[in-house]
Amino acid sequence: MGFLNPHLLPLASLAAIPVLIHLISRLRLRQAQFPSLILLQTVRRDRFSWLRLKELLLLVVRTLALLALLLALARPYLRRTVPGLGSAQDLIVVLDDSYSMAYGSRWNRARQAAHAFLSSLAKGQRVQVLTSSQPESTLSSPGTTIPLLHAWLDSLRPSYSSRTLEPAIRRASQLAQAATAAVVVITDLQERALPPDLTVPKGATITLVDVAAPDFDNAGVVALRPDNPISPRQLTATFVNYGPRPVTRVAAFQADSAAAERMVVLGPGSRTQITFAVPSGNAPIPVQVQLRSDSLMPDNSRYGLVAPHKPTPVLVVQSAEAITNFLADALGPDSTAQFRLTVIDPHQLRATDLRRYPVVIVTDASRITPADWDRLDFYLRTGGAALVLTGALPGPGSGLERYARVLGTVLPAGFVSIVDLDTTHPALDILRPGDLAPARFFTHVRLAPVAGRVLARLADQDPFIIETANGRLHIWAVTLLPSATDLMFKAAFVPLLHRTLSYLAATNLRTDYLIGDTIRVMLDQAGPLMVTTPGGNYSLTADVALGRPRAIFTATRVPGSYRFGANGPVVVVNVDPAEGDLTRADPARLRTQGFKLQTPGFKNETAGLAPLLLYLAAAAFAAEMIVLAL
Amino acid sequence: MPLPADSRHRFLDPAVVAKLKTIDLKARLVVEGFLAGLHRSPYKGFSVEFAEHRAYMPGDELKRIDWRVFGRTDRFYVREFEEETNLRAYILFDASGSMAYTTGKLTKLEYASSLAASLAYLLLRQKDSAGLVIFADRIQTYIPPRSSARHLNILLRHLEQLRPGGTTNIAGTLHQLAERVKRRGLVIVLSDLWDEPAAVLAALRHFRARKHEVLVFHILDPNERSLAFKTPVVLRDLETGQEKTVDPRLIRPEYQRSFDRFTQVLKQGCAQGLVDYHRIFTDTPYDQALLAYLARRQQIP
Numbered sequence: 001m002g003f004l005n006p007h008l009l010p011l012a013s014l015a016a017i018p019v020l021i022h023l024i025s026r027l028r029l030r031q032a033q034f035p036s037l038i039l040l041q042t043v044r045r046d047r048f049s050w051l052r053l054k055e056l057l058l059l060v061v062r063t064l065a066l067l068a069l070l071l072a073l074a075r076p077y078l079r080r081t082v083p084g085l086g087s088a089q090d091l092i093v094v095l096d097d098s099y100s101m102a103y104g105s106r107w108n109r110a111r112q113a114a115h116a117f118l119s120s121l122a123k124g125q126r127v128q129v130l131t132s133s134q135p136e137s138t139l140s141s142p143g144t145t146i147p148l149l150h151a152w153l154d155s156l157r158p159s160y161s162s163r164t165l166e167p168a169i170r171r172a173s174q175l176a177q178a179a180t181a182a183v184v185v186i187t188d189l190q191e192r193a194l195p196p197d198l199t200v201p202k203g204a205t206i207t208l209v210d211v212a213a214p215d216f217d218n219a220g221v222v223a224l225r226p227d228n229p230i231s232p233r234q235l236t237a238t239f240v241n242y243g244p245r246p247v248t249r250v251a252a253f254q255a256d257s258a259a260a261e262r263m264v265v266l267g268p269g270s271r272t273q274i275t276f277a278v279p280s281g282n283a284p285i286p287v288q289v290q291l292r293s294d295s296l297m298p299d300n301s302r303y304g305l306v307a308p309h310k311p312t313p314v315l316v317v318q319s320a321e322a323i324t325n326f327l328a329d330a331l332g333p334d335s336t337a338q339f340r341l342t343v344i345d346p347h348q349l350r351a352t353d354l355r356r357y358p359v360v361i362v363t364d365a366s367r368i369t370p371a372d373w374d375r376l377d378f379y380l381r382t383g384g385a386a387l388v389l390t391g392a393l394p395g396p397g398s399g400l401e402r403y404a405r406v407l408g409t410v411l412p413a414g415f416v417s418i419v420d421l422d423t424t425h426p427a428l429d430i431l432r433p434g435d436l437a438p439a440r441f442f443t444h445v446r447l448a449p450v451a452g453r454v455l456a457r458l459a460d461q462d463p464f465i466i467e468t469a470n471g472r473l474h475i476w477a478v479t480l481l482p483s484a485t486d487l488m489f490k491a492a493f494v495p496l497l498h499r500t501l502s503y504l505a506a507t508n509l510r511t512d513y514l515i516g517d518t519i520r521v522m523l524d525q526a527g528p529l530m531v532t533t534p535g536g537n538y539s540l541t542a543d544v545a546l547g548r549p550r551a552i553f554t555a556t557r558v559p560g561s562y563r564f565g566a567n568g569p570v571v572v573v574n575v576d577p578a579e580g581d582l583t584r585a586d587p588a589r590l591r592t593q594g595f596k597l598q599t600p601g602f603k604n605e606t607a608g609l610a611p612l613l614l615y616l617a618a619a620a621f622a623a624e625m626i627v628l629a630l
Numbered sequence: 631m632p633l634p635a636d637s638r639h640r641f642l643d644p645a646v647v648a649k650l651k652t653i654d655l656k657a658r659l660v661v662e663g664f665l666a667g668l669h670r671s672p673y674k675g676f677s678v679e680f681a682e683h684r685a686y687m688p689g690d691e692l693k694r695i696d697w698r699v700f701g702r703t704d705r706f707y708v709r710e711f712e713e714e715t716n717l718r719a720y721i722l723f724d725a726s727g728s729m730a731y732t733t734g735k736l737t738k739l740e741y742a743s744s745l746a747a748s749l750a751y752l753l754l755r756q757k758d759s760a761g762l763v764i765f766a767d768r769i770q771t772y773i774p775p776r777s778s779a780r781h782l783n784i785l786l787r788h789l790e791q792l793r794p795g796g797t798t799n800i801a802g803t804l805h806q807l808a809e810r811v812k813r814r815g816l817v818i819v820l821s822d823l824w825d826e827p828a829a830v831l832a833a834l835r836h837f838r839a840r841k842h843e844v845l846v847f848h849i850l851d852p853n854e855r856s857l858a859f860k861t862p863v864v865l866r867d868l869e870t871g872q873e874k875t876v877d878p879r880l881i882r883p884e885y886q887r888s889f890d891r892f893t894q895v896l897k898q899g900c901a902q903g904l905v906d907y908h909r910i911f912t913d914t915p916y917d918q919a920l921l922a923y924l925a926r927r928q929q930i931p
Contacts, residue, residue: 025861029875034865035728035738035854036824037874039892043884052880 003074015067065620072613090126090181092172097131099298102158109211110186133161135168160515162576165193173201188212191585200594207596217243220299222577237289241266242581255287278306286561299580303572305511311340312505315357319367326480326488354379358505364391365400373399385472385504390445391479407446415440420457427503439487444477511571521569523549534560683707717758718775724821726766727869730794733853741912742820743789750785765803766796797869800825804833814841831899844905
């Protein structure tokens with residue numbers, strides 16, 4: 001026997017109240033005066049036995065009635081079978097806690113099913129429970145007692161996660177193979193959580209326990225986009241209706257002190273956009289668009305950051321021999337230009353105040369005099385950053401040797417391509433490993449890093465991009481001339497250049513994250529700082545491994561604005577809007593993928609005893625009436 | 631003009647009377663209220679001492695018409711006389727500890743005090759002589775009967791100063807008194823009679839043997855019969871201090887039968903011994919007790 005509401009089981013102890021009252025009333029006798037006890041001494045006790053029996057009967061039926069009522073609250077049931085367990089000895093329960101489970105009564109039903117699984121375990125059977133949002137951590141019995149597992153289940157809430165069930169199923173399958181266990185996945189069968197390419201591993205038995213009704217209504221905010229990244233005046237919010245029926249909702253916009261509301265009418269499966277005016281200002285403003293009166297809460301809000309952008313000043317030191325318009329074309333100016341270029345000749349370098357520029361581009365390192373290298377070196381050591389292209393071999397005494405040894409010029413037969421790209425580096429993480437492969441290099445300078453590291457390498461194993469140890473200088477082994485490379489004509493060139501300069505200029509590269517993402521932000525100084533999030537405050541220490549203060553934050557579990565330090569950068573974290581699409585996977589397709597389906601729920605496998613207990617309580621009350629009447 | 635029955639009972643309600651501060655006032659209130667409530671007093675006109683003339687009313691005996699006055703005035707008047715007897719009444723008052731019991735607004739002792747005062751007032755008002763004997767396990771106070779008006783104050787003062795206490799020894803005390811009172815008269819016993827019934831009856835018969843008329847007011851609290859405790863309770867005897875734990879719900883019927891047997895034995899024993907017995911509960915209006923007295927009084931020659 002098990003209980004669907006085991007946490008209410010302690011209430012059964014209240015059934016002792018009638019017994020306690022009986023005992024207390026016997027123990028705490030009232031004292032009273034009486035004129036004479038003469039007659040009381042002579043009273044015979046003939047009727048005492050029946051009266052005592054009557055009192056005892058009343059006590060029993062009252063206790064029984066109360067006990068039956070209280071036990072009925074805990075919803076006891078008789079276990080018949082554990083679905084999906086088969087001949088397996090142990091059980092692994094995967095609870096889908098993605099935010100789609102917050103829709104309607106899905107979460108309650110899922111938790112009840114999980115409780116029922118735990119309660120149905122026979123003696124000696126082991127169980128492990130894990131959630132889809134954090135499949136790496138499991139709770140297991142006998143490591144944890146069953147009551148603790150029940151309590152843990154009660155403490156769980158649907159997360160804001162949008163992870164598919166794939167990692168959890170993979171993890172559960174590994175555990176199952178190690179322990180010869182059956183796997184049950186309690187889920188809403190959301191289509192995106194169970195992609196077609198997800199198959200049941202060989203030898204594993206995975207039962208999907210469906211806790212969702214096929215019908216649903218849900219709309220959400222899926223995107224916020226400013227009209228102009230440099231000087232945003234308006235913000236366009238995109239709304240989607242995932243459901244099969246038209247819906248009318250109210251969209252509320254809030255930014256600092258500004259607020260507005262609009263009606264949103266969405267047809268079945270349609271999307272629409274609404275534009276809101278944003279307040280002007282110099283500081284980044286967190287904004288929120290909320291869709292009111294919609295059933296699934298997490299995707300009803302979307303956060304954004306309206307950040308008036310100031311173009312980053314870039315000094316381009318360009319020699320006549322390496323005149324190239326490709327830099328100017330790639331970096332602006334136009335209405336969305338992030339950079340404001342100042343182009344000077346190398347001989348003007350000594351008269352230029354470098355501190356006015358967060359980043360300097362040298363188009364040909366060989367044209368920089370040793371004295372200017374000293375100035376550049378000082379600039380780099382005092383917070384500046386530079387991208388240096390090497391066109392020709394630098395002469396003796398070149399300051400470049402401080403960062404990379406120049407081994408000569410390479411003229412390959414034909415060309416070489418980039419074969420190795422460190423896409424984990426913040427300056428390159430916007431690219432995929434093969435994005436730069438189409439670029440051809442007809443000649444390049446052979447470099448060897450002095451104390452830095454290689455971020456990209458050519459097919460001949462020569463470095464293409466070198467980053468110095470302090471992260472303030474990137475050296476490319478080529479200059480941007482068509483005779484040297486056609487990199488400038490490739491699609492990845494602009495993002496590569498933008499990303500590199502943003503990184504070097506210490507501009508925060510990204511301000512919009514999803515739940516579960518890792519936030520990386522550049523800071524002004526290293527040391528401890530407080531991260532203020534909607535889910536609480538966190539203490540953090542800025543990472544200085546790449547030569548500049550940088551914070552890495554992984555606890556992105558709640559949507560909203562995240563501020564790094566009192567006056568530090570702000571980013572926003574949103575739920576993945578795709579999770580709001582509650583469309584169910586086709587059961588036939590899931591069966592072909594190897595899953596077993598348990599529908600409509602776990603209740604069919606149990607025989608509820610609550611009605612029986614209610615009848616028993618009613619009978620006990622009736623018996624009380626009869627005994628009282630006797 | 632008689633008062634309506636309801637208002638008369640309200641007037642003589644013990645709870646109402648108990649609000650009066652002095653026992654003198656209580657006695658006056660009870661007696662006057664009682665007399666005002668009687669339809670017609672049969673106790674006037676038996677004496678030889680002229681009191682007054684009053685106009686003839688249909689129903690008056692023709693022999694009481696004063697023909698001389700008729701001759702002078704040509705109107706019918708009847709003569710009325712003050713009643714005059716030589717009755718000696720002894721009020722035997724039980725002041726034992728059990729008389730302190732109450733479940734209402736007044737104790738049995740207070741009720742009996744008011745009743746005793748009323749009886750004394752009534753007796754002395756009729757020019758009878760009244761005495762008072764207060765007893766518990768022994769005679770505590772003995773005031774011989776007198777018929778003077780001042781005597782009433784003495785009786786009332788003693789009644790006001792009464793404090794219950796001690797155990798009951800009714801039989802012994804009554805025997806002692808029966809021996810002490812030589813001249814026959816009316817003996818009025820006010821007691822809860824919590825003693826051995828046979829011994830009490832023997833003592834009462836002792837008075838009868840001495841040619842006394844005996845009137846017993848058995849004063850009881852309603853709870854002494856109903857035992858109306860709702861939960862189990864430890865009962866402590868007011869006289870002996872003895873304790874007994876009882877569950878009234880279980881023993882009530884049996885106790886009430888036992889109580890009724892106890893009072894029945896007393897009643898039957900009194901009847902056999904020609905003793906007038908009246909059981910009175912403290913929530914009963916006083917006029918019932920007074921009527922009982924007057925009914926007995928009629929028998930006195």
